[in-house]
Amino acid sequence: MAVWNQISYKELEYTRIDAEFYQPKYTQELKQWEKVSGKFEVLKLKNVITKPVRTGHTPKNRVIKKGDSLVPFIKTNTLREGSIVYQDVEYLPERCLSGNDYIEDEAVIVTIIGATKEIVGRVAIKEKINPESTTNQNVGIINFKSNIDPYYGMIYLQSKLGRDQLWRHSRQTEQVNLNCREVERVLFPNVDFDIQKSIGNDVRLSFQLQKQSQDLYKQATELLDKELGLDTIEFEKPRSYRASFSEVILNNRADSEYYQVHFRQIEEHLKTLHTIALGTLCSFIKGYEVGTKLYTEEGPTFIRVSNFTKNGFSFGDSDKHISNTTYNFFKAFKPNIGDILLTKDGTVGMCYVVDEEVEGIISSGIVNLTLLNESIPKEYLALVINSKICQMQANRDCSGALISHWKPQDIRKTKIPLLENAKMQKLNDLVVKAKSALKQSKKLLEQAKQRVEGLIENATGTQSE
Numbered sequence: 342m343a344v345w346n347q348i349s350y351k352e353l354e355y356t357r358i359d360a361e362f363y364q365p366k367y368t369q370e371l372k373q374w375e376k377v378s379g380k381f382e383v384l385k386l387k388n389v390i391t392k393p394v395r396t397g398h399t400p401k402n403r404v405i406k407k408g409d410s411l412v413p414f415i416k417t418n419t420l421r422e423g424s425i426v427y428q429d430v431e432y433l434p435e436r437c438l439s440g441n442d443y444i445e446d447e448a449v450i451v452t453i454i455g456a457t458k459e460i461v462g463r464v465a466i467k468e469k470i471n472p473e474s475t476t477n478q479n480v481g482i483i484n485f486k487s488n489i490d491p492y493y494g495m496i497y498l499q500s501k502l503g504r505d506q507l508w509r510h511s512r513q514t515e516q517v518n519l520n521c522r523e524v525e526r527v528l529f530p531n532v533d534f535d536i537q538k539s540i541g542n543d544v545r546l547s548f549q550l551q552k553q554s555q556d557l558y559k560q561a562t563e564l565l566d567k568e569l570g571l572d573t574i575e576f577e578k579p580r581s582y583r584a585s586f587s588e589v590i591l592n593n594r595a596d597s598e599y600y601q602v603h604f605r606q607i608e609e610h611l612k613t614l615h616t617i618a619l620g621t622l623c624s625f626i627k628g629y630e631v632g633t634k635l636y637t638e639e640g641p642t643f644i645r646v647s648n649f650t651k652n653g654f655s656f657g658d659s660d661k662h663i664s665n666t667t668y669n670f671f672k673a674f675k676p677n678i679g680d681i682l683l684t685k686d687g688t689v690g691m692c693y694v695v696d697e698e699v700e701g702i703i704s705s706g707i708v709n710l711t712l713l714n715e716s717i718p719k720e721y722l723a724l725v726i727n728s729k730i731c732q733m734q735a736n737r738d739c740s741g742a743l744i745s746h747w748k749p750q751d752i753r754k755t756k757i758p759l760l761e762n763a764k765m766q767k768l769n770d771l772v773v774k775a776k777s778a779l780k781q782s783k784k785l786l787e788q789a790k791q792r793v794e795g796l797i798e799n800a801t802g803t804q805s806e
Contacts, residue, residue: 345365346360346368362510373797376801377530377801380800381796382530382531383529384529384531385525385528386525387525387526389494389531390484390525394522395481395482396477396478396479396480396481397442397475397477397480398478400437403433406434409435410434411432411434412434412472413430413432413474415450415474415475415477415480416431416476417452417454417455420450422499423464423495424465425450425467443473446467447467447468447491448482449466449484449491449494449495449498450476450480450482450483451480451483451498451507452480453479453481453511454518455518464503466491481521490534490537490538492542493537493538493540493793496543496789500794501794502794506527507519507524507527510527540793544785547782547783548782550778550785551779554782558771558772558775561724562728564768564771565725566728568760568764570610571728576603576606577602578602578603584599598740599737599740601737601740604733607730611730611756611758615758616756617757617759618756619710619752620754622713622714622722625749626674626709627749628702628706628708630705635664635667636662637667640667641663641667641701642700643661643663644676644702644707645706645707646687647687649688649693649707651691651723652693652779653693654693674703674709675699675700675702676702677695679695680694680709681694681695681712681719682707683710683752685746685747686744686746689739689746689747690732690747694719694720696776708749708752710722718768718769720768722757726757739751
């Protein structure tokens with residue numbers, strides 16, 4: 342449906358004449374802010390920071406040499422909503438950095454350049470417990486004044502009102518982008534510091550629970566690796582390797598990637614373990630591809646691989662939706678609590694035991710596993726599938742392709758190591774505790790967002806959509 346808005350010449354701001362800047366929802370929110378100013382102070386971001394917003398940069402001489410001290414290098418792919426994914430970051434040698442390159446403790450960082458609108462406006466905070474870090478030119482660094490709780494500042498920018506302003510000021514070109522001065526134009530609700538602190542403490546507790554969840558899951562993966570003997574394997578990286586003609590015929594694979602040495606090593610190691618083929622442990626059905634013609638502006642979610650992580654579903658503005666009629670027709674493909682989902686296309690091999698209610702159906706890139714042996718704990722199975730021993734099997738099966746597709750026959754042949762029941766249950770319980778802490782963390786973070794949005798709504802007497 343077409344959306345239009347009429348703006349007079351006098352209403353033009355910041356020499357912007359692009360239509361996206363004047364979308365009705367943005368101009369309506371501006372009128373909402375005018376009502377707020379009588380209840381508490383509304384300032385531009387530039388008035389609540391200690392120095393101008395700046396970005397990081399990518400050093401030229403960043404080749405890592407033996408003996409270099411390394412510094413985490415945060416980029417848009419490792420800056421997620423509310424958190425920095427340190428386990429996936431790249432590193433820079435400390436010698437190529439100066440003192441001004443480091444992100445200050447409790448500085449808020451925000452993505453300002455990205456391939457899509459959804460990438461721009463992700464916000465996180467560099468906590469004191471995080472290692473000294475740096476970032477690149479696609480990420481802005483915000484340092485709040487001492488009378489602003491930085492965790493309140495972060496969650497405000499992460500809320501709908503904050504994110505909408507970041508998106509409004511961005512330019513919707515081929516590469517969506519904001520500059521630092523545009524970030525400083527964002528309106529900021531400077532509420533009483535005690536209120537800021539209370540909301541900020543919800544965010545702090547959320548991060549503590551998130552860290553607790555990560556530690557528990559790490560404990561589970563390390564214990565699993567030890568039980569399976571993966572912690573002692575040194576994977577070889579030879580310059581060349583061979584495969585016999587009979588192997589090519591047997592495996593029906595002629596691509597060299599399939600016969601890489603580390604794949605052979607994991608296959609040999611699997612022979613030393615008690616394993617059962619996934620197809621013997623589970624039956625599964627593939628999701629359904631409804632087709633773009635059945636997409637709608639709103640309604641139940643059409644859950645794609647991009648909505649999927651091993652920690653749960655991830656939804657955002659780029660989601661695809663279907664009508665209630667389509668949803669009810671294909672409701673057999675709705676994921677229910679307790680279902681075991683596995684990705685087979687794109688980012689293959691991610692496994693998640695559903696622990697939250699969701700209204701939607703899964704796409705054909707996802708399969709729903711049904712355990713045939715109830716003595717195998719579900720979270721143990723998901724942990725194993727997400728571990729190195731199964732990921733390497735999936736990567737081997739999907740190697741040699743531009744876009745990964747894990748074929749059903751290969752999924753069924755995947756070898757699942759089984760341990761003694763007590764050990765499997767112990768690992769299962771660790772994952773359950775990790776997921777419980779993460780769920781509490783997400784709930785607190787959402788609660789903090791709602792509190793910030795509630796401040797604005799209460800001040801204006803309006804309700805957000």
